[in-house]
Amino acid sequence: MPSPSRRALLTASAGALLSLGLAAAPASARPAGPFGRFGSPSARLTERTLYVHPGGLGDHTTVQAAVTAASGSGWTLVLAPGTYRETVAVSPARTDMTWLGAGEDPRDVVVVYDNAAGTTRPDGGTYGTSGSATTTVQADGFTARGITFANDFLRTDLPGNPGTQAVAIKVQGDRSAFFHCRFLGHQDTLYADSMSLAAVARQFFAHCYVEGDVDFVFGRARAVFEHCHFRTLLRPDLAAAPHGFVFAPSTARGNPYGYLATRCRVTSEAPDAFYKLARPWVPSSDTTAWPSLVVRDSVLGPGIDAVAPYANMREAYPWQAQRFAEYRNTGPGAEVTVPENRPQLTPDEAESATRSTYLGDWNLTPVRA
Template sequence: MNRRGFIAASIGIGIGIGTAALTTTPAQAKDTGKPFGPYGSPAHRRDADTVYVDPHGRGDFTTVQAAATTARTLVIAPGIYRETVTATVAGATWIGASGNPRDTVVVYDNAAGTQKPDGSGTYGTTGSATVTLRGEDFTAQNITFANDWLRADHPDITGTQAVALKVTGDRSAFFGCRFLGHQDTLYADSPAVTAIARQYFRDCYAEGDVDFVFGRGTAVYEHCHFRTLDRTDLGGAPYGFVFAPSTAGAAPRGFLVTRSRITSTAPDAYYKLARPWVPSSDTTAVPSLVVRDTRLGAGIDAAAPYANMSDSYPWQRQRFAEYRNTGPGAAVTVPENRPQLTHEQAESATPATYLADWTPRRARP
């Protein structure tokens, strides 16, 4: 699928990269004449620190990046924002104006192996991100973050990581957002090995194929939908891995997935649930993942749901566990391959425990 096909599919149907192309172009996208929906308009501000972003020029800014450097609250009109964005403002809130994340899409197509325009080298995984968020106390609501870089279009590039969103700030929350990509879609990280960054994802959707939810953050995914994509560039399983936490050894908790579901467009059992990432920058990492009360579809290999990224750091030595999962991908056929929490352990594997004294809240119209 070409770049325009990806964007059209993500807006019109909501599945993202793996969907047949439509014909929408950026100039045509959702130009309804009423770009701000329930969140008002530039003529009816709620406060002086709110700015309105609209690609057709009916707001204060036409790009998210320009708005993100000047204000804490962004109301973003429907449309496609083809740009990279880096935001550092603390306490920022971004709101998709229509209330539907398919309508407001921030997308770009850098990969780790993409050459920088100034000739200084390649972007690397972090540099490939369409959106990078560094400020604490960030909230996003009803927005799609996407990276539409495709392997098939760039057979000469071996660095195929292509991040849609990288977030490092503590107390970062995402409600009703979508994260679209292939490899390394959603990078939930912290600013340093010694820093704890709590992140909360509620009613969100993420899709990809390799390690597409990964990082060092203390991240809770509640009522989320993860979708593994089919691939044509591989001859057999595994196609990839849903989670790849890289939790610092001193951090008490990593990823918690609760009351969610995992589906797939790939053949049955062609995906692993997770593998641990111990990066060269932190060889003392002890990745942590708990998946509980979640439906695992047939796309997950029930017999062997975990694998190693490196034989030096086998998954069995990491902090991986499950609890009361359901679905064909959750069947415990080989008990030693599926560590389970006890009831007592599960009592502390909750969003409240992971988030401690922080209670994430949605933005209000």
């Protein structure tokens, strides 16, 4: 008989499958094996399910091969525990795709590569920031649960090269959701973006873990982070502060909402006050950008500089001119010591800083911890 913790896991997994719209059999009725509670190729969750196993026990041995085979809409990929060292791209045509990690923990299923912006491509030139992404998702309706997305490039891999941006995942599609996932990198870990300036890409991250150092959550998506843990890393190459910045939104001016972090926490490996909470990114491709960030009801650890939590990326676009605000945050890094350095929402303003306001009519099923 399963232990209480295992029983709770099975129950939560069954509920998660139902919330994702999958017609799955009860976990106890599915075969044991490398795909755990998600069954096996002989007992599929749906007719449009593909199983990925690095040792050849599924339909495909790589994630990209499964994505390529999943032509059209509505496919589910079940990833067996293992490390998938590859780059993966989900094209716009592969809408409503779901990836399920078949491990008991997101650490069990890892999609990782080590390209950086300054890495030389096989055909010459360099990848650039966007091209460095381990995983790129351009399709609408993408969902992932229980997976680690990583870029394990290190600055020492390209000594003296300024192209140290190394993206773990770039998400551009609308209605993109990630539950209990991990995002690992250093600079530019999680690129929450959109397909164009005019496109609104709504994205939802729940109970996720994100780590990095410089601008490690960045882009122009309309993204909500709920119950997420952001971890700032120690930088051995730097002795003085700041070591980096958690958020760097580049919200298009016409988009009323950018990033919202609610009921999250920020911790740090670095010394106290060595990190800024955010800085605005106004890219050369959109000099009219008006970065937007709200952090509310969250716990900010001592790693965040409470005196001056925001900084400029470019002097021409000061952070004070952007849409940055906080509300009811707690912790040493949230202390309001210099009020003009920490814009606060009023209670009336906070009423619209919610998941439902940001995500609109997207019928997103709430996910419990």
